Amino acid sequence: MSNRSLHSRIIGTGSYLPPRRVSNGELAHILSTEHGVETSDAWIVERTGIAARHFADAHVASSDLAREAALRAIEAADVDPQSIDLIIVATSTPDYVFPSTACLLQNKLGITNQCAAFDMQAVCSGFVYALATADGLLKSGVHKRALVVGAETFSRLLDFKDRTTCVLFGDGAGAVVLEASGEPGILASALHADGSHVGMLCVPGNVNGGVVQGSAFLHMDGQAVFKLAVSVLDKVAREALERAGCEAGQLDWLIPHQANIRIMQSTCKRLGLPPEKMVVTVHEHGNTSAASVPLALDAAVRDGRIQRGQLLMLEGVGGGFTWGATLLRY
Structure with missing residues (x-):
């Protein structure tokens, strides 16, 4: 098979959420009693659509969540991990400054074939960026x-005295196994970034001399993020569709970044x-x-909504500012 006829397709999906589920009511109680911050289930749901999130225990790292999701994807793909x-x-939210979480994951999975392993940092667009990168290397x-894999312990970055951000985020991991194939799977991707918006959504800190310089908490201009996200998600989805010669009406499923129900509904x-x-x-x-x-993606595959042969649009937007979309035939 020549490289020109190579494509990549998803052959297995998996996901994992840490066991601790934190409802809005529980979070509101924690914020009130421990941090003096008042909020409510109704306030959070009305503005975000979020009813609950999962928090990892203190000893659990992003690579641990990634391992569980990866094992489920590998099992679903029915492949040898060494392949x-x-x-x-x-x-x-990597485990360390270095080595990469991917190297740590490789070790935790027992993959000993010395395969390439690296991290992708594009914040909430990271999985779409990583998928497009893997697609190019397979092709x-x-x-x-x-x-x-997309894996995060975002709860570690939250300032629980800031109710505009701390109610939004949770921890978890999702994974896919891709393989080179003569059968088209990923049809088109479009990736973008605009560093002039770096201050809109960021964690503006770094480690210097063993201490954090700047802030290790997440900072966000919510209104600015909302406005930009709605605009770019529409445009990048249409760009990916155009590259593949498809139209929006042909989509079976839209799988957007799960940030805020209002952004998702607008897109x-x-x-x-x-x-x-x-x-x-x-x-x-x-x-x-x-x-x-x-x-x-994994949730909809496992509950039977997503079927083989259907056309899916995956898209994300996040700090950087980054955004991207991938159109694929599942």
Whole structure:
């Protein structure tokens, strides 16, 4: 098979949420009693659509969540883990400064074939960026089978005295196994970034001399993020569709980044899609950053909504500012 005829397709999906589910009511109680911050279930649901999220225990790292999701994807793909020759982990909450979470995951999975492994940092767009990167490497013929994971412990970045951000995020991981194939799977991707918006959504800190310089908490201009996200998600989805010679009406499922139900509904409406064609998990997961798209994908695969042969649009938007979309035939 020549490289020109190579494609990549998803052959297995998996996801994992830490056991601790934190409802809005529980979070409101914690914020009130421990941090002097007042909020309520009704306030959170009205503004975000979020009813609950999952928090990892203190000893659990992003690579631990990634391992569980990866094992489920590998099982679903029914492949030998040693046949995976590329691992990409999308995360903004790595275990260490270095080595990469992907290398840590490789070790935790017991993959000993010395395959390539690296992290992708594009915040909430990270999984789409990683998927497009893996697709390109598989199409080149350099690699044959890839494990792509989005894994986050975003609860570690939250300032629980800021109710505008701390109610939004949760922890989790999602994964897919991709393989090179003569059968088209990923049809087109479009990736973008605009660093002039770096201050809109960021964690503006770094480690220097063993201490954090700047802030290690998440900072966000919510209104600015909302306005930009709605605009770019519509445009990038149409760009991916155009590259593949498809139209929005052909989509079976829209799987957007699960950040805020209002952003998601606006994107769906702009694309002219009925709301029942959009996969929604934000109510139970919150915003899990790079993990949100693969978590939603796996949920819809496992409950039977997504079927082989259907046309899916995956898209994300996040700090950087980054955004991207991938159109694929599942």
